[in-house]
Amino acid sequence: MSYVLPSDFVTKMIDAGEAKVFMSTRDTLIRSFMAGAILALSAAFAVTVTVQTGQPLVGALLFPVGFCLLYLLGFDLLTGVFTLVPLALIDKRPGVTVRSMLRNWGLIFAGNFAGAFTVAVMMAVIFTYGFSVPPNEVGQQIGVIGEGRTLGYSEFGAAGMLTLFLRAVLCNWMVSTGVVAAMMSTSVSGKVIAMWMPILLFFYMGFEHSVVNMYLFPSGLLLGADFSVMDYLVWNEIPTVLGNIVGGVTFVGLTLYATHARTGAARNRPVPRAVAREAGVPAE
Template identity: 55%
Template structure:
């Protein structure tokens, strides 16, 4: 069977978290950059589908294609690292510290931002014929969406900030379940199906995703949206990052760890042999 049981894939989650904290700087940056590029293009596909059909659900149906591609290629989103990397620390893996976790988050996040900004600028060129014509219908949609989710939150003050934070929690619950979904099957088809479902939910419900927002809002500003970097950071990116951390760790990975990890503790063969030998020696002595 291609399905992998929770007691097995939770072990994979911990191993993956440990591996991410010990990956080289160059690899984390490169994998993060490529993930940012692919996910940004998936956003363009989704927004284009929404504009062409007038149905938001269609965009949600096609958006997961980018997540599936980058996951199968072994690229990294910081949102997935938010959930997986701390597991290695909770499991007391040697060499894993909070400093190594923050390093992992920072480098992957920087790579995601670099990739997102590259695609944002190039897509802006594509949508405006190298800035020679007015933004087309797809570009106008990007402007409207980015404005609503920055200025719209800013106009509500703290209520808007909290709303963004809560949406980000729900987002990374789904995104981390998507990451984990790829670990629940041995077949490509099974992995894609398991990843597609939670990513569809997050996009359909318009939750806030750190890497998507690294692309969406810079693109909006390049195309002429009426808000600045400070508004984007204070009323979207910062609460989104914080909410994604909470959603990934508290709601997605920790519950799986707590309920299934106790059944997956690795066997220390040397200790087990030593204990059996000691028990045998004691039996021999007692017999004498």
Template identity: 45%
Template structure:
């Protein structure tokens, strides 16, 4: 396992990654984020197509991490991963809060644009440019959009709490997938490391804000009885906040507490000794 990276070094890698992300030009950040949003939209449609064809959702869940692997290997910008990585750079004093919020804002916008572009293209391909209803996959995506919005609304406050907690649980794993991509120096190691937590999240049906940037609007395009208000009030906003909590508390924050002291000690040992006076 010569490509294995120890946890303390992984934390160092997270810090450096956050610094690099904070310094990216706005256009480059938007393009990387747009591609990341599209990649996740691609594998979301694939996962549900496989679920329809096989009758087994787990088949789609098993292959869904392929899109995340593309993001990790190519260094794209995914909001949910950045929710876990950027705060560690902030905690270590390497970036400011303004730089972190700038990155999150740009990446949110880019992920949304990429997901919506793919949603439109997928709808055209699946409906023959609106001449058909999309068949079984159209029905599946219509039902999915409802299950992610008005189904929660029907339970009122309990529904809002449910979607928020599902988002926390989701990004506890998804942000860990971004970290696991830093736990190996080989392409194979990065892919396998990222694959595991993403499969865990998808197989349990938790809520991911970037996936929902595709899943809900494309369901609306297929005719789901869901409004823009339903999408944002009952899913996108609470899910984004829940994803932030999951990554900040259980990934970035927890790993910084667990390994931050070790990392700082290693830096002190590596620092050159200068004569006093």
């Protein structure tokens, strides 16, 4: 599978974070637009499969196709840069600052949202024959998802917000693991297999992904779901973005960086008794 050792792919993670900071505005927006659009199509595909088969696991098994494609094509998701770019800052790469990191995040957020929203409009037209009829079964299900993941959380107040936040943390723990997994192999098959596993897990578990939600919730609003733009922002997108940052940086970026890029000093090995007797030193 052309496996790359952790010490090597962590260096690639830092290099990738640095490269994204200095990428031109044009390229950043194009790559993030396409990433948001492809992931939105994949989400629409997964919901369609789930509705038609009645089996959520089938939809989850197939959803990673979009994630794998967009990373093989070199496009950028917000959740991925939440993990990679801070490593370049922590590693003190020249020219990488908090300001340049936030600029990169802002551009990718805008590009991802534009791509996802474009697909949301296209699919809403398809689901309603140009808004001339009520949404079909798939469109109705997207509306149900939007209501459940906004009003469903707000119903529980602070406990609902905590649940939402933790689902977002767990989501980017898995999604960023998928981003890193693409660097674990030099073969296409190895990259796809490694990426597929954590993405399947996050989608089936119903964790909160900020870019997937950029499709699901605007799509639900376009299709007449019973929640507002403010519900979407306060009770989903903003807490999800914050949770995605925490999950990606804490459980993926920092842990890999701390143990593979800044490895702690090795402990002294105990002297075997036979060697100690010959050397005349006490054995441990």
